[in-house]
Amino acid sequence: MNDERITKRNLKPDDPTRKSDNLREADLVHTPPEFAVSEEDVHVTDEPEFVAGTSLWKDAWKRLLKNKLAVFGLVVTIIIIVAAIVGPPVIKAATGYTYDYIPSDANLIKSIPPFRAADGSFSWAHPMGTDNSGRDLLARVLLGGQISLMVGIISTLVSLIIGVSYGAIAGYLGGRIDSLMMRFVDVLYSLPYIILVIVLLAMFRSSSARGQLILLFVALGSVSWLTMARIVRGQILSLKNQEFVLAARATGVSTPRIIFRHLVPNAIGPVIVYATLTIPSVMLNEAFLSFLGLGVQPPLASWGSLAADGIQNLGIFPWQLLFPGISMALALFSLNFLGDGLRDALDPQMRR
Amino acid sequence: MTRFIIRRLLITIPTILVVITLAWGLIKLAPGNFYTGEKRIPRSIENSIREKYGLDKPWYVQYGRMMSQIVRLDFGTSLRHEGQSVNSIIFRSLPVSVTVGLLAYLLALVIGVSAGCIAALKQNTTWDYLSMALAMVGISIPNFVLGPILVLYLSLYFYWLPPARWNGFWSQNVILPVLTLSALYMAYIARLTRAGMLEVLRSDYIRTARAKGLPEKTVILRHALRGGIMPVVSFTGPALAFLLTGTVVVERIYALPGLGNYFIQASLNRDEPLIIGIVAFISISLLMMNLLVDIAYAYLDPRIRY
Numbered sequence: 001m002n003d004e005r006i007t008k009r010n011l012k013p014d015d016p017t018r019k020s021d022n023l024r025e026a027d028l029v030h031t032p033p034e035f036a037v038s039e040e041d042v043h044v045t046d047e048p049e050f051v052a053g054t055s056l057w058k059d060a061w062k063r064l065l066k067n068k069l070a071v072f073g074l075v076v077t078i079i080i081i082v083a084a085i086v087g088p089p090v091i092k093a094a095t096g097y098t099y100d101y102i103p104s105d106a107n108l109i110k111s112i113p114p115f116r117a118a119d120g121s122f123s124w125a126h127p128m129g130t131d132n133s134g135r136d137l138l139a140r141v142l143l144g145g146q147i148s149l150m151v152g153i154i155s156t157l158v159s160l161i162i163g164v165s166y167g168a169i170a171g172y173l174g175g176r177i178d179s180l181m182m183r184f185v186d187v188l189y190s191l192p193y194i195i196l197v198i199v200l201l202a203m204f205r206s207s208s209a210r211g212q213l214i215l216l217f218v219a220l221g222s223v224s225w226l227t228m229a230r231i232v233r234g235q236i237l238s239l240k241n242q243e244f245v246l247a248a249r250a251t252g253v254s255t256p257r258i259i260f261r262h263l264v265p266n267a268i269g270p271v272i273v274y275a276t277l278t279i280p281s282v283m284l285n286e287a288f289l290s291f292l293g294l295g296v297q298p299p300l301a302s303w304g305s306l307a308a309d310g311i312q313n314l315g316i317f318p319w320q321l322l323f324p325g326i327s328m329a330l331a332l333f334s335l336n337f338l339g340d341g342l343r344d345a346l347d348p349q350m351r352r
Numbered sequence: 353m354t355r356f357i358i359r360r361l362l363i364t365i366p367t368i369l370v371v372i373t374l375a376w377g378l379i380k381l382a383p384g385n386f387y388t389g390e391k392r393i394p395r396s397i398e399n400s401i402r403e404k405y406g407l408d409k410p411w412y413v414q415y416g417r418m419m420s421q422i423v424r425l426d427f428g429t430s431l432r433h434e435g436q437s438v439n440s441i442i443f444r445s446l447p448v449s450v451t452v453g454l455l456a457y458l459l460a461l462v463i464g465v466s467a468g469c470i471a472a473l474k475q476n477t478t479w480d481y482l483s484m485a486l487a488m489v490g491i492s493i494p495n496f497v498l499g500p501i502l503v504l505y506l507s508l509y510f511y512w513l514p515p516a517r518w519n520g521f522w523s524q525n526v527i528l529p530v531l532t533l534s535a536l537y538m539a540y541i542a543r544l545t546r547a548g549m550l551e552v553l554r555s556d557y558i559r560t561a562r563a564k565g566l567p568e569k570t571v572i573l574r575h576a577l578r579g580g581i582m583p584v585v586s587f588t589g590p591a592l593a594f595l596l597t598g599t600v601v602v603e604r605i606y607a608l609p610g611l612g613n614y615f616i617q618a619s620l621n622r623d624e625p626l627i628i629g630i631v632a633f634i635s636i637s638l639l640m641m642n643l644l645v646d647i648a649y650a651y652l653d654p655r656i657r658y
Contacts, residue, residue: 187367191374192638194597195615195631199375202619203382284494288597291496292604292616304496311500311605315508325497333492 060269063345070341076334080327084145087138097136131309131320140301141323145331147302151216151295152283156275158221159282163228164271168259170229171236182233185226193223194285201294209300216295220282231274235267269346277339280332287328303328353650357643364639371635372628376418379624380411418628427629432621438629441614448518449610452602453595455530460537465581467538468545472553472580473572483542490539495598499532499605518608529602536598537591541584549580582653588645592638 064070092098130137170181197219206212239245240263248258287304289295296302301309303324310321402408406417421428427438467487471480506513506528514525552558553576561571600612607613611630618626 187363187370190364190367190639190642191371192593192596192631192635194593195634196371196374196378198600198616198619199378199627199631202616203378203622280492285597287494288496288601291601293620294616304494307494307496307500311496314500314504318504321497321500321504325494325501329489329493329497332494333488336488336492 060342060345064341067341067344069337070345073334073337073339073341076330077338080145080331080334081149084142084149087142088146091136091139091142095136097139132313132317137320137323140306141303141327144301144303144306144324145327147213147296147300148283148286148304148328148331151213151220151286151302152279154217155220155224155282155286156278158217159223159225159228159278160271160275162222163225164232164264164267165260166225167229167232167234168236168264168267171233172240172255172259172263174237174240178233182230185229189226197223197285197289198292198294201289205294206297209297212295212297213300216286216289220285224278224282228271228274228278231270232264232267235270236263239263239266273339273343273346276335276342280335280339283328283335284332303331353647356650357647360643360646364643367639368632368635372419372422372632373415375631376415376628379622379627380414382622422628422632427632428625430618430623430626432618432623432626438625441626442611442629442633445609445611445614448608449599449603449612451526452529452533452608452610453599455526456533456598457537457591457595459530460534460541461584463534464538464541465545465577465584467542469549469572469577469580471542471546472549475550480546484546487539487542490535491543493535495532495536496601496605498535499528499602502528502532503605518606518610525606529606529608532605533595533598533602536594540587540591544583544587545581548583549576552576552579555579578652582649585645585649585652588648589642592641592645596634596638 064074088098131140166181166185170178200219201212201215204215206215236259245258245262248262253262286295286302287307290302290304291308293305293308296305298305306324307321307328310317310319310324313320399408406414409417425439427442429435429437430441433441467483471483474480513528514523518525558571558576561575562568566575596612599610600616602608603610603613604616611634614626615630615634617623618630
């Protein structure tokens with residue numbers, strides 16, 4: 001019971017007025033009704049500090065909104081995500097084209113330039129043209145966006161889970177376990193991991209597109225958690241000697257619970273920042289692997305595999321490369337700006 | 353210093369063992385093998401080839417054999433490129449990759465450091481914003497998009513440069529791969545230099561240098577730059593790893609017979625000795641380069657003592 005309440009309060013992260021913890025600890029002691037007045041007193045003195053503590057996120061949000069590039073990044077990212085999710089069904093409803101729809105009319109099975117019909121006249125049917133099999137490129141680019149973003153987000157989540165648990169456990173337990181765990185991270189750091197990912201993906205190549213996608217999540221997620229583990233460990237080290245941890249320990253909270261319900265929520269700021277910057281780097285890695293034919297397999301497509309297809313016919317059908325390429329660059333561009341902006345907003349000390 | 357180098361070398365050895373073991377384990381654990389390709393060969397022939405390469409032995413014998421080969425830096429013969437030793441393939445393809453990678457890194461260093469310095473010295477002016485915006489573009493455009501676009505305009509529309517193939521070290525064929533590869537590092541280095549220079553320019557020793565009347569040129573080039581490029585030096589380690597993935601893509605785009613191309617082919621063909629050989633070679637050279645970077649770091653920054 002007590003434990004639950006402490007946790008809820010600590011979920012308000014980075015409360016700068018940690019001093020108030022002692023007072024609030026008194027709050028938690030079961031008070032007989034006749035002391036109700038004094039309890040209210042405590043509550044009143046506590047209130048302003050409590051409000052001040054929650055405003056970190058509001059502050060960060062305000063700072064983020066002041067940064068024009070970050071707002072640009074945020075807006076474009078949202079547009080891309082919405083387009084990738086909503087686009088394919090809308091296109092299907094409007095024109096009937098999907099990413100794998102190959103027209104049965106033999107005249108249409110060729111690459112058509114953007115905004116052209118098969119006979120060369122102007123047409124709204126294919127704003128990005130079609131690929132070699134006559135498939136609508138817009139639908140394919142949107143699907144590619146879906147897959148790329150999905151790989152980026154899911155692999156980042158995988159790396160988040162591994163990195164946060166690993167870093168938090170190492171940081172909280174400390175001592176010999178900590179140095180052993182971090183030494184292991186050091187060794188992994190110096191590995192040319194992309195080589196191992198290439199070997200892994202080439203060796204376990206799955207015949208099904210979905211199987212390969214899952215392999216990709218695992219492979220990319222399991223190599224991107226190292227920095228996350230270091231960041232979280234650093235945070236935990238600075239948090240673990242504070243009073244609220246002592247209080248939790250004194251009330252008999254178990255170690256895993258202290259780590260994951262009390263410490264980790266307080267370290268969330270840097271984790272979010274780093275995760276935002278991990279997404280574009282994972283997406284880039286995914287595109288790199290798909291470009292080499294090791295990532296996303298047909299009939300699915302990602303921006304990387306579309307670019308790889310497009311490069312085959314570069315001289316004749318340049319739009320097959322340009323549209324997926326530009327989409328990818330735009331997405332990375334805005335995600336990087338968003339990540340930089342978030343870092344500045346959440347970590348004012350690092351600002352110049 | 354000597355003790356530091358020895359200690360680092362001692363850590364390097366288990367790291368290399370881990371990489372090789374992981375790669376080898378992945379190859380062995382994966383279903384299928386080199387002979388389960390599209391072309392079926394008779395069982396008896398496959399068995400005799402397996403015997404020839406020692407692939408019929410239990411896994412620990414194979415592992416021991418592989419390790420003893422690697423210790424002697426002899427990686428055996430390729431399964432795919434019959435009769436060619438892995439070493440000969442590595443030494444034939446290495447110069448291509450190294451030329452492209454090194455030239456790209458040098459170009460990135462020269463342009464990136466200059467752009468970063470200009471941005472830092474003229475902070476918050478058009479120059480600053482322009483170079484930083486360009487750097488952001490450089491970071492965001494993947495090289496497999498940039499490369500084909502360069503080919504499209506510089507080779508296919510204007511016929512200025514050859515679009516692909518390797519034609520020796522002093523040929524126009526090197527220009528496009530190097531440009532493609534260096535864009536990303538240029539961008540990173542420019543950003544790092546700017547950040548480093550901004551910090552150094554505010555420090556006390558720069559004020560002292562100015563106060564004692566040194567010409568601005570000396571202050572910037574001799575005093576500030578030395579401290580300002582420290583982030584760039586420490587970026588060299590990760591950059592080498594990036595350079596590796598970069599060369600793989602660039603070699604693919606421009607059809608260069610480099611190490612990366614052979615590595616991808618070997619992985620797809622499951623050419624085990626070649627995979628292991630290249631993995632071992634790359635990890636050893638990367639770790640050695642990282643060691644060199646750390647030594648250079650200590651040399652440039654007198655505050656660091658190992």
